[in-house]
Amino acid sequence: MPDRKTELILGAVLLLLGLLAGAVWVPLDSETPPIYEFRRQTYIGDALLPMLAALGIALCAAVHVAITLLDRGTSDRGGPAFDRHAALFLLSVFALMALSGLVMFWSGPLALALFGPETDPPATYRLMRGTAPWKYLGFSFGGTLLVFGLISLLEGRMRAGRLLIAVLAVAALIAVFDLPFDTLLLPPNGDF
Amino acid sequence: MGVFEYVWAGVLAVFAGPAAFEILGIGVPITVLMTAAGFLLGIIGGATPGLAGPFLMAVSLPILLSVFGFTPDALLPVLGFLVGVMKGATVGGAVPAILFNTPGTPDAMLTTLDGHPMARNGQAGKALRTAHFASVTGDTFSDLVLFTCAPFLAIVVEAYLGFGEKAALILLSLAFVAAVVGASPMKGLIAAFLGLFIASVGTGEDVYSRLSLGTDTLSTGFPLITAVLGVLILGEVLYSFEQMWRNRRDDRPAGEAPQSGDNRLTWGERRRLMPFISVSALIGTGIGALPGIGSTLAATLGYATGQKMHKGPVPFGKGTPEGVAATEAANSSVSGANLIPVLSLGIPGNVGAVFLILAAESIGGFNPGPSVFRFSTAEVNPELVIAFGLFTTMMLANVLNWIVGGHIMRATGVMARIPKPVLMPIVLLLTLTAIYVQETDFTALYFAMGFALLGWGMRKLAVPVLPFVIAFILAGNLEQTVRQAFAASGGDPLFLFKSPLSVVFLLLGLLVILFFLRKPASEGS
Numbered sequence: 121m122p123d124r125k126t127e128l129i130l131g132a133v134l135l136l137l138g139l140l141a142g143a144v145w146v147p148l149d150s151e152t153p154p155i156y157e158f159r160r161q162t163y164i165g166d167a168l169l170p171m172l173a174a175l176g177i178a179l180c181a182a183v184h185v186a187i188t189l190l191d192r193g194t195s196d197r198g199g200p201a202f203d204r205h206a207a208l209f210l211l212s213v214f215a216l217m218a219l220s221g222l223v224m225f226w227s228g229p230l231a232l233a234l235f236g237p238e239t240d241p242p243a244t245y246r247l248m249r250g251t252a253p254w255k256y257l258g259f260s261f262g263g264t265l266l267v268f269g270l271i272s273l274l275e276g277r278m279r280a281g282r283l284l285i286a287v288l289a290v291a292a293l294i295a296v297f298d299l300p301f302d303t304l305l306l307p308p309n310g311d312f
Numbered sequence: 313m314g315v316f317e318y319v320w321a322g323v324l325a326v327f328a329g330p331a332a333f334e335i336l337g338i339g340v341p342i343t344v345l346m347t348a349a350g351f352l353l354g355i356i357g358g359a360t361p362g363l364a365g366p367f368l369m370a371v372s373l374p375i376l377l378s379v380f381g382f383t384p385d386a387l388l389p390v391l392g393f394l395v396g397v398m399k400g401a402t403v404g405g406a407v408p409a410i411l412f413n414t415p416g417t418p419d420a421m422l423t424t425l426d427g428h429p430m431a432r433n434g435q436a437g438k439a440l441r442t443a444h445f446a447s448v449t450g451d452t453f454s455d456l457v458l459f460t461c462a463p464f465l466a467i468v469v470e471a472y473l474g475f476g477e478k479a480a481l482i483l484l485s486l487a488f489v490a491a492v493v494g495a496s497p498m499k500g501l502i503a504a505f506l507g508l509f510i511a512s513v514g515t516g517e518d519v520y521s522r523l524s525l526g527t528d529t530l531s532t533g534f535p536l537i538t539a540v541l542g543v544l545i546l547g548e549v550l551y552s553f554e555q556m557w558r559n560r561r562d563d564r565p566a567g568e569a570p571q572s573g574d575n576r577l578t579w580g581e582r583r584r585l586m587p588f589i590s591v592s593a594l595i596g597t598g599i600g601a602l603p604g605i606g607s608t609l610a611a612t613l614g615y616a617t618g619q620k621m622h623k624g625p626v627p628f629g630k631g632t633p634e635g636v637a638a639t640e641a642a643n644s645s646v647s648g649a650n651l652i653p654v655l656s657l658g659i660p661g662n663v664g665a666v667f668l669i670l671a672a673e674s675i676g677g678f679n680p681g682p683s684v685f686r687f688s689t690a691e692v693n694p695e696l697v698i699a700f701g702l703f704t705t706m707m708l709a710n711v712l713n714w715i716v717g718g719h720i721m722r723a724t725g726v727m728a729r730i731p732k733p734v735l736m737p738i739v740l741l742l743t744l745t746a747i748y749v750q751e752t753d754f755t756a757l758y759f760a761m762g763f764a765l766l767g768w769g770m771r772k773l774a775v776p777v778l779p780f781v782i783a784f785i786l787a788g789n790l791e792q793t794v795r796q797a798f799a800a801s802g803g804d805p806l807f808l809f810k811s812p813l814s815v816v817f818l819l820l821g822l823l824v825i826l827f828f829l830r831k832p833a834s835e836g837s
Binding site: 121122126130134138141145146149150151152155161162163164165166167168169170172173174176177180181183184187201202205206209210212213214217221225259263266267270271273274275276282285286289290293296297301303304305306307308309310311 | 375378379495496498499501502505506508509512513516517518519520522523524525526550553554556557558560733734736737738740741742744745746748749751752753754757761765772773774787790791794795798799802803805829
């Protein structure tokens with residue numbers, strides 16, 4: 121369980137966000153108000169559900185803050201939920217994922233531009249996205265980098281055996297998703 | 313069609329449906345094949361620490377949808393596969409707990425208390441046989457309760473509840489789930505309201521998509537499967553990454569003890585286990601019928617009750633088969649009963665049920681809820697045939713479980729040796745790939761990672777994710793029912809309080825929240 125300070129911050133932030141969403145965002149970003157009249161009939165508008173939900177968040181957050189303030193027992197619970205390590209962890213994982221995503225997205229088009237068949241007009245990646253080996257390049261490089269990078273990050277060291285596992289895992293996923301089905305597109309081929 | 317004709321049509325839909333292939337001129341029905349495949353995958357996945365039934369169901373669903381498409385013919389094979397996974401994972405979960413003292417799920421924690429000491433004493437085989445026998449008995453009992461209760465409950469709901477009462481019932485269910493899941497009812501409610509709020513982005517009845525900020529990206533809302541997989545699965549993956557990253561040590565399980573003891577489970581021993589199994593099955597079924605209360609509480613209560621009943625020479629916690637039986641029967645009997653609120657009310661009570669509803673909603677042609685059980689005689693109600701087909705797949709999985717489940721279970725011990733830091737990144741790539749092949753757009757992956765971040769944050773802050781997911785799924789249904797109730801009342805602002813029954817439901821919801829607010833956190837969960 122998070123400590124008392126985290127609980128209070130959580131409650132306060134949610135209270136503020138709930139009020140802002142319910143009082144500002146929802147009314148400004150919905151076509152019809154919570155209740156409206158049209159040709160002498162009363163209807164529920166599109167704003168009702170999100171407004172009640174946002175105000176519900178605010179109300180529960182307020183009660184949560186009150187309970188936490190009254191309950192002295194929460195002060196001796198574990199440390200803060202978010203610390204320097206959590207931030208570092210998130211940064212590492214998302215940086216790795218972003219890099220893997222970039223490699224996944226651009227490997228195929230780049231390889232095609234460098235080593236593709238010379239045709240007139242030049243073959244685009246969209247034309248070649250269903251053809252081996254081009255269609256596998258992005259997923260293979262990006263997927264292997266993601267799996268191997270994450271394993272290394274979690275284990276705190278790089279091992280050749282883990283690279284082999286990553287390659288095999290990616291090959292297995294290609295075998296599951298691509299080989300049996302003509303209609304399925306591996307990432308990132310659907311985007312081209 | 314009469315009742316028995318509907319039941320028979322459901323059975324035939326499974327066994328006389330389209331064939332996957334032929335052996336010696338006899339067709340193998342695709343639904344039977346998929347149920348068996350799901351069951352096998354479920355046992356293997358359940359025996360792998362870090363991979364539980366919901367993980368497998370989540371990852372399988374987009375693949376299944378891609379394979380079978382979105383036609384009514386896809387319903388039974390897909391649902392059969394998911395049912396098979398659910399049941400297989402239930403028995404498979406005991407394997408690492410017994411052999412390696414590595415509980416894959418919180419309820420398997422209690423299986424380790426007696427299962428692992430038995431394995432250390434050279435009786436791993438007996439412990440696994442006991443776990444299988446108790447698990448499959450409890451599961452079968454729970455399914456039978458489901459088959460008999462769900463239709464009656466649905467008929468009562470459909471006959472006596474109007475739009476107002478149905479809206480109040482959904483609110484009561486949400487309040488109940490929010491109050492009982494997790495340590496704080498207020499956090500549960502916040503999660504449920506957040507689910508309703510996020511589900512309303514890009515939806516609604518007006519031409520302009522509400523809360524879309526005028527962007528095309530948000531104007532179609534968040535894809536259901538992407539959001540659910542993101543919060544439930546990827547959030548959990550991120551959370552487990554962080555735990556492993558902080559520990560930075562191998563999660564390799566302890567070695568297996570040499571087996572030299574008595575590993576059989578005789579009929580006499582099975583008979584002696586039956587009182588423990590029966591009581592635990594009743595407890596698990598009762599708890600499973602209530603939405604939101606997971607198998608952990610059932611396992612805890614089953615174990616505690618078994619401990620009070622036990623008078624044998626080996627006490628609970630020291631390696632007695634009765635301890636394994638009491639736990640496994642209780643947690644396994646939750647799964648069938650958990651589908652009672654799904655099929656009779658359309659309200660998913662646990663994560664496994666969430667994926668069954670997701671499958672049904674994605675494919676179409678089957679909307680779990682009280683309207684399914686309309687025994688219309690003039691014309692065939694196809695949803696009812698599917699419902700009985702689903703029951704048939706459950707019984708088929710049970711039969712498979714009785715016949716071969718134990719053998720497969722005992723062969724899957726090797727799965728627990730896969731290190732979690734190796735497995736979880738592969739699960740991440742598998743989930744992302746499954747989402748991509750469904751949506752074929754990198755934007756879906758950005759959404760998925762956004763929801764993963766939300767799921768990770770919720771876990772860090774001890775905000776339960778299940779109320780969020782259930783509210784997200786039910787939001788459309790709730791809004792539609794409220795609109796209908798409001799229109800039917802002629803625009804009365806007190807439309808939810810006009811019927812005594814809806815007032816009772818709303819009061820009950822309020823009472824549940826107040827009750828769990830009053831209780832200390834640990835007891836409440």
